[in-house]
Amino acid sequence: MIRPSSLAAAARPLLTSAARATPATTAAAAATAARLSTTRMLRDQHDASGTTHFGFRTVREEDKESLVRGVFSSVADNYDLMNDAMSGGVHRCWKSAFIERLAPAPDTRLLDVAGGTGDIALRFLDYVREQNGGALGAAHVTVFDINPEMLRVGAQRFSKLGLENGGPHVSFVEGNAEELAGIEDNSMDAYTIAFGIRNCTHIDRVIRQAYRVLKPGGRFMVLEFGKVNNPLLSTLYDAYSFRVIPHLGQILANDRDSYQYLVESIRKFPTQQQFVDMMKHEGFQVVGQGYEDLTFGVATIWSGWKL
Amino acid sequence: MRAATTASMAARRLAAARLMSTIPEGANINEIRQQLLRTALQLVPEYSFTDKTISEAAKLHEYPSTLRGLAPNGARDVIEVLFEDGIEHIRQAHAELLAVSGEKKPGMTKVVTHLSRARLEYMIPYIRQWPDAVQLLAHPTNLPFALHHLHKLVDEMWHLAGDKSFDTNYYSKRALLAGVYTSTELFMTKDQSPGFEQTWEFLNARFRDTAKVGKAASDVKTTLEWGANNLKGILMSRGIRF
Numbered sequence: 001m002i003r004p005s006s007l008a009a010a011a012r013p014l015l016t017s018a019a020r021a022t023p024a025t026t027a028a029a030a031a032t033a034a035r036l037s038t039t040r041m042l043r044d045q046h047d048a049s050g051t052t053h054f055g056f057r058t059v060r061e062e063d064k065e066s067l068v069r070g071v072f073s074s075v076a077d078n079y080d081l082m083n084d085a086m087s088g089g090v091h092r093c094w095k096s097a098f099i100e101r102l103a104p105a106p107d108t109r110l111l112d113v114a115g116g117t118g119d120i121a122l123r124f125l126d127y128v129r130e131q132n133g134g135a136l137g138a139a140h141v142t143v144f145d146i147n148p149e150m151l152r153v154g155a156q157r158f159s160k161l162g163l164e165n166g167g168p169h170v171s172f173v174e175g176n177a178e179e180l181a182g183i184e185d186n187s188m189d190a191y192t193i194a195f196g197i198r199n200c201t202h203i204d205r206v207i208r209q210a211y212r213v214l215k216p217g218g219r220f221m222v223l224e225f226g227k228v229n230n231p232l233l234s235t236l237y238d239a240y241s242f243r244v245i246p247h248l249g250q251i252l253a254n255d256r257d258s259y260q261y262l263v264e265s266i267r268k269f270p271t272q273q274q275f276v277d278m279m280k281h282e283g284f285q286v287v288g289q290g291y292e293d294l295t296f297g298v299a300t301i302w303s304g305w306k307l
Numbered sequence: 308m309r310a311a312t313t314a315s316m317a318a319r320r321l322a323a324a325r326l327m328s329t330i331p332e333g334a335n336i337n338e339i340r341q342q343l344l345r346t347a348l349q350l351v352p353e354y355s356f357t358d359k360t361i362s363e364a365a366k367l368h369e370y371p372s373t374l375r376g377l378a379p380n381g382a383r384d385v386i387e388v389l390f391e392d393g394i395e396h397i398r399q400a401h402a403e404l405l406a407v408s409g410e411k412k413p414g415m416t417k418v419v420t421h422l423s424r425a426r427l428e429y430m431i432p433y434i435r436q437w438p439d440a441v442q443l444l445a446h447p448t449n450l451p452f453a454l455h456h457l458h459k460l461v462d463e464m465w466h467l468a469g470d471k472s473f474d475t476n477y478y479s480k481r482a483l484l485a486g487v488y489t490s491t492e493l494f495m496t497k498d499q500s501p502g503f504e505q506t507w508e509f510l511n512a513r514f515r516d517t518a519k520v521g522k523a524a525s526d527v528k529t530t531l532e533w534g535a536n537n538l539k540g541i542l543m544s545r546g547i548r549f
Contacts, residue, residue, distance in 0.1 A: 189371035307336050307339055
């Protein structure tokens with residue numbers, strides 16, 4: 001889906017003056033080239049025969065969802081342990097940085113998608129409490145996940161802290177991120193998805209739904225594994241990912257295949273710039289590059305605004 | 308009590324809404340960001356140079372308070388808008404000075420003193436909250452930013468005055484003016500005299516001290532130390548000792 005406004009915007013420099021200096025036409029050509037590469041990349045994600053990637057395997061589109069569900073059902077109870085093992089504990093810093101970038105306020109309504117066990121939701125509430133002198137105010141987070149097991153773990157965790165599901169500050173909702181059924185249009189101040197979007201079959205639909213539910217002025221934030229551009233570090237990182245992590249999975253959770261899927265899915269995810277283009281495609285605007293690398297690109301925060 | 312606060316809040320919002328311009332339809336993100344920061348600057352007398360100012364500005368424009376994420380450096384971005392506006396202000400002041408002088412072009416000294424005073428007058432609405440900004444700018448990560456803008460300011464003033472020096476005078480002139488300006492600005496934060504009379508006297512005294520403002524090769528160190536000691540005093544009064 002190409003928005004008419006973005007087409008018009010790209011065509012404007014060509015229309016205004018045929019004799020205009022080269023920089024404008026080069027910029028227009030570059031924009032067209034970028035859009036073509038985005039379209040090509042979106043096409044690569046699902047080809048005409050209705051298949052998509054599941055890690056390095058090719059599977060039918062209809063099957064991916066249940067395969068992903070299977071992965072997460074089997075890792076749900078050990079999810080935090082798995083994260084600590086894979087990232088050496090650094091994932092906690094990434095998630096804290098993510099919430100600090102968001103800088104929520106006591107009146108913020110957050111939709112945290114694929115947030116099953118509630119890591120982000122908890123940090124969100126802690127941040128508000130700290131900034132607001134101990135009170136939560138009207139801050140509310142809706143934790144949305146496709147997997148009931150992950151939601152169960154999350155709701156239990158929150159219940160132990162006195163934050164009941166359906167109470168004034170948190171609610172746990174089951175559903176598909178590509179539809180966001182039950183979430184109204186223009187109802188959320190912010191949308192976060194941490195380490196979840198790479199598991200979705202149709203990333204463009206997820207972004208589109210995010211745009212739908214955000215209020216004008218709302219912020220779309222994605223925390224995900226990115227591409228390490230530094231060649232030396234990327235060699236070390238690849239070695240660690242493919243040689244160490246699946247074995248850790250076997251030792252810690254007796255499930256090598258899920259971990260193999262996880263490291264492969266990171267490689268299939270679009271690059272930082274490609275993902276920014278996808279966001280812009282759906283109508284989000286960005287400040288600056290639109291993304292920020294953490295730990296040399298092992299993780300990246302993307303931020304788009306509905307304005 | 309609650310009725311009184313909601314009424315006063317409504318009155319403040321109305322006043323602020325009259326001051327700020329609305330964001331036009333179809334504005335792109337950079338324009339929205341600029342307008343947000345301008346509105347935040349107008350709210351500084353109420354909320355000072357803090358992140359809350361930007362959240363309140365967002366709410367005034369009927370956006371969620373998380374819109375303050377457009378300015379990730381927080382209050383520093385508001386200060387940047389103030390600095391940029393300040394440069395525009397002195398350019399206008401210079402144009403007015405030329406219009407008033409007519410045929411007889413004013414000398415360099417006169418231009419520099421006039422522009423320094425104009426820039427300080429620009430600070431009047433924010434001067435009571437300025438110590439908070441100074442505290443922020445004194446932070447080591449913000450020091451390059453602060454020095455960059457101070458340099459821009461004094462460079463602009465000398466440029467408008469017609470300075471054409473090409474030797475070490477270039478540096479000593481700017482350093483001297485930086486010292487005079489910052490020390491007067493810090494003095495101004497505590498000045499309670501009507502119409503800031505004492506500040507203008509202070510400013511003139513500092514210029515006299517620098518003797519020949521046009522061809523200075525004088526004691527840069529003393530003037531900068533003066534500014535630095537004033538700054539130290541302000542920070543100590545806020546509990547930051549070193």
